[in-house]
Amino acid sequence: MADVTIDEQRFRQRFDEFNEIGATDAGGVDRPTLSDENKAARDTLVEWFREAELDVRIDEMGNIFGRREGRDPDASTVLFGSHVDSQYNGGRYDGVVGVLGALEAIEALTDAGIETDRPLEIVAWSNEEGVRFQPDMLGSGVYTGVFDLEYAYRREDKDGKRFGDELERIGYKGEDPCEPGDLHCYFELHVEQGPFLEQADLSVGVVEGVFGFSWMNVAFEGQANHAGPTPMTMRRDAFVATADVTKAVREITATEGTDLVGTVGSVDVWPNSINVIPERVEFTIDCRSYDNAVVDAAVERVQDEIAWAAEREGLEYEFEEIMRVDADPFDDECIETVAEAADEAGCEYTRLVSGAGHDANYLNKIAPTSMIFVPSVDGISHRESEYTEWEDVVTGAEVLLRAVRKQATA
Amino acid sequence: MADVTIDEQRFRQRFDEFNEIGATDAGGVDRPTLSDENKAARDTLVEWFREAELDVRIDEMGNIFGRREGRDPDASTVLFGSHVDSQYNGGRYDGVVGVLGALEAIEALTDAGIETDRPLEIVAWSNEEGVRFQPDMLGSGVYTGVFDLEYAYRREDKDGKRFGDELERIGYKGEDPCEPGDLHCYFELHVEQGPFLEQADLSVGVVEGVFGFSWMNVAFEGQANHAGPTPMTMRRDAFVATADVTKAVREITATEGTDLVGTVGSVDVWPNSINVIPERVEFTIDCRSYDNAVVDAAVERVQDEIAWAAEREGLEYEFEEIMRVDADPFDDECIETVAEAADEAGCEYTRLVSGAGHDANYLNKIAPTSMIFVPSVDGISHRESEYTEWEDVVTGAEVLLRAVRKQATA
Missing domain, CATH: 3.40.630.10 (Zn peptidases)
Structure with missing residues (x-):
């Protein structure tokens, strides 16, 4: 031509x-x-x-x-x-x-x-x-x-x-x-x-x-209490558990040999006050890979991490995978x-x-x-x-x- | 009487x-x-x-x-x-x-x-x-x-x-x-x-x-990017650093032999979208003890953790102690x-x-x-x-x- x-x-x-x-x-x-x-x-x-x-x-x-x-x-x-x-x-x-x-x-x-x-x-x-x-x-x-x-x-x-x-x-x-x-x-x-x-x-x-991806909504529910008189051992802090899961997402994505990416993008805290222990946090997780099995494994691992964090901190939690799209x-x-x-x-x-x-x-x-x-x-x-x-x-x-x-x- | x-x-x-x-x-x-x-x-x-x-x-x-x-x-x-x-x-x-x-x-x-x-x-x-x-x-x-x-x-x-x-x-x-x-x-x-x-x-x-206490305002500033195509190694995620500091606050307060309590109570994330890497997070830290020296040490340690988290994640940060009250x-x-x-x-x-x-x-x-x-x-x-x-x-x-x-x- x-x-x-x-x-x-x-x-x-x-x-x-x-x-x-x-x-x-x-x-x-x-x-x-x-x-x-x-x-x-x-x-x-x-x-x-x-x-x-x-x-x-x-x-x-x-x-x-x-x-x-x-x-x-x-x-x-x-x-x-x-x-x-x-x-x-x-x-x-x-x-x-x-x-x-x-x-x-x-x-x-x-x-x-x-x-x-x-x-x-x-x-x-x-x-x-x-x-x-x-x-x-x-x-x-x-x-x-x-x-x-x-x-x-x-x-x-x-x-x-x-x-x-x-x-x-x-x-x-x-x-x-x-x-x-x-x-x-x-x-x-x-x-x-x-x-x-x-x-x-x-x-x-x-x-x-x-890439295929999973979108997940998570909510942790603990107990709002005064940040001063509440001893660390009695806290049920929804944001500490959110930090745990966020760190876990970063660790999961660092697994060698996969193209997995993971993001905690949206986070809302209640009551969101400087001297009150967070009672409730709602946040999102976005996980993506070109390998559907890798996304599957990540979603499973994320659910485990959420359950463990909730147990450590004494929280209720809700988990919903709101969207899943294959590679x-x-x-x-x-x-x-x-x-x-x-x-x-x-x-x-x-x-x-x-x-x-x-x-x-x-x-x-x-x-x-x-x-x-x-x-x-x-x-x-x-x-x-x-x-x-x-x-x-x-x-x-x-x-x-x-x-x-x-x-x-x- | x-x-x-x-x-x-x-x-x-x-x-x-x-x-x-x-x-x-x-x-x-x-x-x-x-x-x-x-x-x-x-x-x-x-x-x-x-x-x-x-x-x-x-x-x-x-x-x-x-x-x-x-x-x-x-x-x-x-x-x-x-x-x-x-x-x-x-x-x-x-x-x-x-x-x-x-x-x-x-x-x-x-x-x-x-x-x-x-x-x-x-x-x-x-x-x-x-x-x-x-x-x-x-x-x-x-x-x-x-x-x-x-x-x-x-x-x-x-x-x-x-x-x-x-x-x-x-x-x-x-x-x-x-x-x-x-x-x-x-x-x-x-x-x-x-x-x-x-x-x-x-x-x-x-x-x-x-108790005496310190109230701290922290802001991390990274880069908002699409949660899909941005590889983990290139991320400057302001929320991951916030999770790091939150975990550190919990660790610091677990130090044996002190009455120190610490709380990340208020957290705001931008743009706060499921598929965008958090560009900016503003959050608060409340640290209290009946021992002023313990609060002093906690504030110093918290500042170190903020600096380290910012460096790990490639972020700018702002730190301000907005209130300090002695025991x-x-x-x-x-x-x-x-x-x-x-x-x-x-x-x-x-x-x-x-x-x-x-x-x-x-x-x-x-x-x-x-x-x-x-x-x-x-x-x-x-x-x-x-x-x-x-x-x-x-x-x-x-x-x-x-x-x-x-x-x-x-």
Whole structure:
């Protein structure tokens, strides 16, 4: 195939212009799902899709599609994209590089006069972040049949506003059914949100799959008493037990030879007073690995540690595993397509797995899927300081272009 | 001296009637300082003082005094009492037993036709609890010169209402200067708020002094990152370090041969999200002992542990000791007076020190002082389930009566 490259200058101009929408003083963007800023970002995207002569389609979930037909009217579609909603005061790269990179990939082919056999379709999924409406990945979730449309419409933000109503308010409740057409495969270019690529000094990661994880809610209940007159031997301190479990989680994850990560992320203490022994603590544990057996073992070990800590401190406890998601290996052929595309783009890459979930996880349930990662400086994401070297963003888009072209060409 | 005993039945009736004011469904009382319920409790107290033919006086801080003159018009006063403000949804005994017990002590003497050389004066201090207006022990603090009157008036509750305005609103901003007259000594009967007396199966504790303490604020600052893709070796987790320090506080207090107690009571985590590594944790440490050198050593050791935990986890930290109060031994003669009174009352007692602070601490700065403790079942206080066996309350009042009479009689 004749070599084609993306228009780096146009990509940069669009990236900068796009991120003026909802820009924050600290260099990030604030465009949570279905906000006015999210609407403005969507409007710009639709305008650019139309300028690129793509066939624009909005589905019932507000997922935005931009399609270029292929030579074969019966061929299934090569779908690729990401999302344009952001965290509250989030970063400029998360999601955006995948959608604007996808637009550049199609335009590069069009500019070079190159047709494909299969149709190419870009997608910008609704509510990937899940910060205003839970759960996250709602647009791709409905699209792939994980959630009902009505369930999604009923999701409420903290002000009691419903997803369906807000979608209508911003004018993005489309007519098209939110369901997959005939898909050939799905690709997504995204920032890594971890430090591996930067540490290895590589521009691209070929993503072979996504970690499985367990989310656990724990509550310890002891006895609130005055911090002065209550002797240490009589205490039933819910926070001391929480500290025990937190230390245990760190120890479990330090087990050699596993990729297990574990985090106590949310902690609430009652009555939370300087001179009162904590009566109740509610906290969360997040454990992840690419090996389901490792997550299984970690959850069991964590439960043992909770029971032991409660016994040592004389506490009642509640334990609930609120979510369990298995590790999700991507499609072998799609993975190899991305690897070949990276070779052709002349970049140095590694194969890795993702610690975080993506829309690609849901797409992987219904179509062959893989992802392309570009580095996150210092592993930072979901913050205004999120940053990726521009040349790495361009390299990622070059790999996406080549992977898409390969799969779309008979 | 001829033996006199208090009228147990009247004491019980008054105690029950008093605790109907602001009574909660769960058996406690809700009479925080300067609330309408606190006003109603004050009104009842003043009414009973007048019925007992006491000379009632309200000072500028709303401290309520009820005085019975002695034979010697030049003699200094024997002051005794406690407080009638409560915690939010607090218990029925804390403070109340000391004030109503004092009233019964004077009435027992009056009923028996017994005069004293010195004047007897009961006091109900304003804002001992410090739950609505900080700091606590505000009424006795101004009385003893620890705080300025204007400082006290400017204290604001969480709705921005000022102590001085609220005092005026309930009609208890008195004319009398808030300053001590000529004091001979001060006694206070109070619930122990700890488990020692109950465990030792004793009715009374002769209080020899109060623990010193240190209050510390600590903040750890790390880096918020996604709980999935961030490897354990790259984490700067502010909550893991908090767990380290919490475990260290427990270890330090387990040192044999000291009375040191230590508590991590208040903990706030940012961003407090299930899948984000904690970036910042602010927490408090409370360390107490009757030996100032033990508190000194604990504070030093705690600072070392904070520094080590920050270094291990790669965090910045802030440390501030926000309050340090030395251990406060009471007056030898007053302690012996209480011990002799307990002997005369025929009760079994022990000598102990208090882990919690009381108005008696401030009074001890300006006059010979001691306290009488009665047991707290299960060591519980500041809760609706706070409970003391009625016969122990009566015994405590009998001891108070005898101690007061001894000091008031030449």
